[in-house]
Amino acid sequence: MTAVELAGITKRFPGVVANHDIHLTVRKGTVHALVGENGAGKSTLMKILYGMQKPDEGTIAVHGEKVSFSSPADAIVRGIGMVHQHFMLADNLTVLENVVLGSEKLYGIGGRARRKIKELSDRYGLGVRPDVLVEELGVAARQRVEILKVLYRGATTLILDEPTAVLVPQEVDALFDNLRELKAEGLSVIFISHKLGEVLSVADEITVIRRGTTVGTAVPAETTSRQLAEMMVGSELPTPETAESTVTDRPVLTVDKLRLTTPGGKALLDDISFTIHAGEVLGIAGVEGNGQTELVDALIGLRHADSGVIRLADEEITAWPTRRRREEGIGYIPEDRHRHGLLLEAPLWENRILGHVTEKPNAKGVWLDPKAAQDDTRRIVQAYDVRTPGIDVTAASLSGGNQQKLIVGREMSHKPRFLIAAHPTRGVDVGAQAAIWDHIREARREGLAVLLISADLDELIGLSDTLRVIYDGKLVADADPAAITPEELGTAMTGAASGHLEHEETPADGGRGAEDEGR
Template identity: 90%
Template sequence: MTAVELAGITKRFPGVVANHDIHLTVRKGTVHALVGENGAGKSTLMKILYGMQKPDEGTITIDGEQVSFSSPADAITRGIGMVHQHFMLADNLTVLENVVLGSEKLYGIGGKARRKIAEISDRYGLGVRPDLLVEDLGVAARQRVEILKVLYRGARTLILDEPTAVLVPQEVDALFENLRELKSEGLSVIFISHKLGEVLSVADDITVIRRGTTVGTAVPSETTPRQLAELMVGSELPTPETAESTVTDRPVLTVKDLRLETTGGKALLDDISFTIHAGEVLGLAGVEGNGQTELVDALIGLKHADSGTIALADDEITAWPTRKRREQGVGYIPEDRHRHGLLLEAPLWENRILGHVTEKPNAKGVWLNPKAAQEDTRRIVEDYDVRTPGIDVTAASLSGGNQQKLIVGREMSHNPRFLIAAHPTRGVDVGAQAQIWDQIREARREGLAVLLISADLDELIGLSDTLRVIYNGKLVADADPATITPEELGSAMTGAATGHLEHEETPKTPESPAKGEKTTPAAPAEAGTQADADAPEDDEAR
């Protein structure tokens, strides 16, 4: 029995065909994965199914009946629900208030609504507590609220856009258990993801989109991550593994006893101390909201510490303004590229100038040098494979992965001494991931010191020379990337382990690697951040 069928879907925008003759059939009671590189057209296709855009050609069939959607309300009426990668919840409202918001006519706002929420939560094992404030919930709990919200509205087919982007391994397992419950009740799930290992473990069927059209389908039991990646991007699957150590004994960034407080005196960062040497990548693991953002703000100069010191090589920079830090060699790949990395409505060459207004080639003396900036933007587009019709198009017209490659190219072009890389491959496909990893490895070989913050534990373990865990604003644990597993690191991120993390010795079986044998990820994962809530990554192809 077919839940959803898209046939011959074509969608054109000025200068680009986002979707061309796409076919997708989702069976009832199954998880159907939709995979493809950045700009492949996945998000455009889902916007069409969710009524946010109308196709130029093709048909949509729901439960055997051909339909036409003019808005998401039409799609919701026909049982289509979408959980966006970046959560659409109001922090200052309770779970119950968030769930009923906009759907008050269904079950009211009182006891009947509460009973319905409890019923859905119990039925699908979601464990949602209606009276908690959303701002007090962790990332995984917020996601369950989003799922409950669409089920409350009567969804029979759920679209999940990158649902595991910010979850630790234990939370991913719990989400997949929830999806199995949904399937057993006859619901269908369209699962969009870059994490190919997870796709193969949870999906019943897989459809691959490349360059705006469907290039094939796959059955997970008959497919490997490598085959899926090759179908998806036409090349082999990269891994973030770093073979040789390039760590020197020359300190580049030294942080001592750093403390940052709220106006009420609550510690956001408490007693943070670490040193990053030339040629070293220090990986910082932590569940979102445990002080990573505040640490980055303190290092780049957006917030000033209440106590403690920050030194760049021999200079104490604790009181330096952001511009001086940038001019002296601090590079910055922000966690939220839309809010802190780009001017979305400005052309690419103006975005190339951002953060480096006073530096060559953007400036000549005290004057801006637009011609040189434009020429250098063309070089970045070429060197970093930024897929764009030209440098005069807006940053908003690029897919998320191409926006990220532009930012990485901009930062690397100034030969930084110290690079803050916050979720550098979030929202990018396996091909773009490989390019960004190569750039970080190459700069590391040349003596760059890197602070790597990522929700992708395979990326953290693969790229890092040193690993630290941050929890409630404190550095609580450290680990050897050569032996630690993502599961052990994930456990420490939830506060379950502190101190030096030793890999637990287990008898070697095909499922458990021996001590000292680094676990190679089945597929590179994608990182995401909840901080991007107002900048969703679903403008992949326009």
């Protein structure tokens, strides 16, 4: 019995990857994983299935019946629900209010709705309390509310878009238990991910998508993560590990007792102190929203510290504006490249100027030097393998990975002394990821100090020389990346551990080896 069947789906779409002749069959009562690199076309496909976009060719069948969706409302009527990567909840409403919002007609807004929520929560082991304000809930609990919202609307097929991206390992396990409950009750789940370890542990079937088309299906019992990875990328998976240490004893960036508060006086960052030496990569681990964004803002000068001191080499820069910091050698790979790193509708060469408008080769005195900037953009495009037909196209027409390579190339071209790398490979395909890691390593060898923030624990452990854990605006723990596993780091990220994290039992290298096997 198939819950959903997509056949021959083709979507011609702005951007580099479109969907092309996609086939996907989801059996009832199973968890079906859809895996592929970032940008392979997974999200587009799910938007088609959820009625947000119409396919140009191909058919969708739900429970054997051909359907055509023109809006998500049509999809919901057919029992297809989607849990988005970014939650769509109103913080100042209760769980109950969030769930009934927009579906008041189903079970009313009072006792009947509450009973229904209770019933669903109990049946699938979601543990949702209807009368709590959403703002009081953690990320994992919010996600369960999102799942319940979809179930409440009568979904029998759930699409989960990268549900584990925001969770720590322990929460991921809990989520997977919920998914097993769902399928035991006969529901189907489409699980989108690019994390192979997770996919292998939870999925019944796996469909691999690459460059916009389905390249094959697999059953977890008969496949290894390496085989899956090869299907996904068509080449060997790179590893982020750095070979030998290049750390020197020359401090480049020193942060002392940095504190940042909201206008209301709540501490966003509190008592943050660390030193990054030349040739050192300091990794900051933490669940998103624990102060990483604020820390980056304080270092690049978008927000100014309420107290504390920031030093670049031996100069105090606490009061410097952003431009001066950038001129003096702070490179910045922002977390959100569309908001902070690019002018999407401007040509590539203007994007090459962005952030370095006062520096060579972009300017001569107060005048711009478009010719030199254009020539240098061509150099960056070649040296950093930015896939583009030219430098006059807009940044928006490049794929995420190529946009990121352009940003990395731009920042590296100014020979920074200190680089802020916030999620440098987020939303980037595997090839670009390896290239970006190489560039960071290369610069590190030449004495660059790097602050690395990443949600990808393998990346953090692999690239960093030193690890610190941020929780609720404080640096609560530190660890040696050579002697720690993602699970142990994950525990500390929930605030459960502090101080220096020691790896238990197995010696350092053994721990790493076991971890690689599991992925």
